[in-house]
Amino acid sequence: MNLQFPNGFSWGAATSGPQSEGRFNKKHANVFDHWFEVEPESFHNQVGPDVASNFYNSYKEDIKLMKEVGLNSVRTSIQWTRLINDFETATLNQDGVDFYNNVIDELLANDIKPFINLHHFDLPVELYDKYGGWESKHVVDLFVKFAEQCFKLFGDRVSEWFTHNEPMVVVDGQYLYQFHYPKVVDGKKAVQVAFNLQLASSKAVAKFKEVNTNPDGRIGIILNLTPSYPASDDPADQKAANFANLWFNQIFLDPSILGEYPAELVEILENDGVLFEATKEELAIIKENTIDILGVNFYHPHRVKQPDVSPDSLRFNWMPVKYFDNYDMPGRRMNIDRGWEIYPKALYDIAINVKENYGNIAWFVAENGMGVSNEELFQDETGVVQDDYRINFIKEHLTELHKGIEEGSNCIGYHLWTPIDCWSWSNAYKNRYGFIANNIHTQVKTIKKSGHWFKGVADNNTLEI
Ligand code: BG6
Numbered sequence: 086m087n088l089q090f091p092n093g094f095s096w097g098a099a100t101s102g103p104q105s106e107g108r109f110n111k112k113h114a115n116v117f118d119h120w121f122e123v124e125p126e127s128f129h130n131q132v133g134p135d136v137a138s139n140f141y142n143s144y145k146e147d148i149k150l151m152k153e154v155g156l157n158s159v160r161t162s163i164q165w166t167r168l169i170n171d172f173e174t175a176t177l178n179q180d181g182v183d184f185y186n187n188v189i190d191e192l193l194a195n196d197i198k199p200f201i202n203l204h205h206f207d208l209p210v211e212l213y214d215k216y217g218g219w220e221s222k223h224v225v226d227l228f229v230k231f232a233e234q235c236f237k238l239f240g241d242r243v244s245e246w247f248t249h250n251e252p253m254v255v256v257d258g259q260y261l262y263q264f265h266y267p268k269v270v271d272g273k274k275a276v277q278v279a280f281n282l283q284l285a286s287s288k289a290v291a292k293f294k295e296v297n298t299n300p301d302g303r304i305g306i307i308l309n310l311t312p313s314y315p316a317s318d319d320p321a322d323q324k325a326a327n328f329a330n331l332w333f334n335q336i337f338l339d340p341s342i343l344g345e346y347p348a349e350l351v352e353i354l355e356n357d358g359v360l361f362e363a364t365k366e367e368l369a370i371i372k373e374n375t376i377d378i379l380g381v382n383f384y385h386p387h388r389v390k391q392p393d394v395s396p397d398s399l400r401f402n403w404m405p406v407k408y409f410d411n412y413d414m415p416g417r418r419m420n421i422d423r424g425w426e427i428y429p430k431a432l433y434d435i436a437i438n439v440k441e442n443y444g445n446i447a448w449f450v451a452e453n454g455m456g457v458s459n460e461e462l463f464q465d466e467t468g469v470v471q472d473d474y475r476i477n478f479i480k481e482h483l484t485e486l487h488k489g490i491e492e493g494s495n496c497i498g499y500h501l502w503t504p505i506d507c508w509s510w511s512n513a514y515k516n517r518y519g520f521i522a523n524n525i526h527t528q529v530k531t532i533k534k535s536g537h538w539f540k541g542v543a544d545n546n547t548l549e550i
Pocket residue numbers: 101104250251309382423452456502508509510512516
């Protein structure tokens with residue numbers, strides 16, 4: 086059976102500046118560059134971001150490979166720490182400007198549409214040290230100055246813009262669960278940071294509307310949506326899932342698309358004494374500057390149950406997990422290597438949620454994929470990784486996505502994470518996700534079986550199942 090996708094569908098893949106470029110000629114350090122400098126043992130096999138997949142030096146050859154796997158669109162990000170010399174005034178670094186101009190031109194010369202993101206966990210460490218990073222509204226305004234430079238420099242050729250990738254991961258990693266530097270545990274700060282990130286996004290959207298002259302230009306945000314499914318029909322489990330959805334998904338979805346925070350979430354945060362500080366003017370900016378397009382990163386669902394201990398137990402620090410416990414559903418299908426459940430139907434649920442509750446806004450799958458460790462074990466005698474498991478994973482997800490599109494959801498594309506195996510924060514090169522394998526010792530890059538397969542899908546705009 087053949088599943089036909091809408092005309093003009095974006096078949097692509099996503100990466101980010103800090104995960105692909107390497108630090109070559111980069112003036113400033115971001116929080117991850119700095120974390121690796123001070124604590125290399127926190128990174129898998131002590132591999133840091135210095136070389137990544139060498140994209141700074143090999144972008145031409147890499148883009149050629151991306152073309153060979155049939156991509157008609159690619160997402161990457163512009164590093165604030167590469168483009169800007171002085172963060173206060175947003176003066177430009179000429180080498181950074183030249184590099185991103187070259188990358189964008191090279192993508193276009195290969196008929197690949199650039200999707201450009203502005204923040205992918207890579208806050209300049211200097212702004213953390215001086216102001217507390219996203220805790221500060223001054224940093225929000227500095228981000229908008231950086232964004233303005235990007236829109237003005239590249240907006241003539243880039244039509245698809247995104248403010249943040251997975252802002253919730255900054256909140257969770259940096260302020261709650263200690264998987265991003267500097268591993269603060271502070272619920273009240275976490276809530277304020279979530280608000281400030283939203284404000285930064287909305288202010289960047291406002292700036293885009295002011296300076297954009299490209300008639301095709303549009304702007305959005307990329308959110309990791311993890312639909313939260315209750316463990317049972319028990320109302321207490323349902324209540325737990327409802328909170329998890331508010332916290333993980335709606336906290337950015339609602340203000341970004343609808344211009345307002347969910348009243349229920351605001352009430353809970355207020356009652357708990359952790360509501361963010363926001364002025365009337367800031368809330369008006371959020372209200373007036375909603376996005377044009379939504380990027381959705383989907384890897385796994387989230388299953389939750391009622392918390393074992395009562396939410397009003399004595400605890401020093403506010404934590405969202407007071408309202409739910411994670412639920413390990415017996416019999417679930419797993420990608421054991423990565424520790425993530427495989428549940429393609431969630432992509433259909435997301436498609437319908439966006440259609441029914443978010444005005445059927447244009448959206449696309451901005452990341453989906455399968456991280457596998459020790460993938461060299463699957464190489465055949467010619468050195469090609471025989472990643473049939475990845476092909477099956479993509480097929481299953483595309484099938485569910487297609488069902489959502491058939492039912493009217495306005496999905497305009499599917500991007501795999503990632504075109505070429507890239508460096509992944511503290512997991513470094515542990516899990517490989519790419520269509521193209523990268524030998525990190527030699528930087529030799531080889532298309533995997535999935536890459537050859539994907540070209541057929543993209544060229545024909547059709548999935549054979
Ligand atoms: C996504 C991020 O959440 O997951 C990427 O946007 C990241 O930046 C990807 O690389 C995979 O993460 P990991 O931890 O499995 O390597």
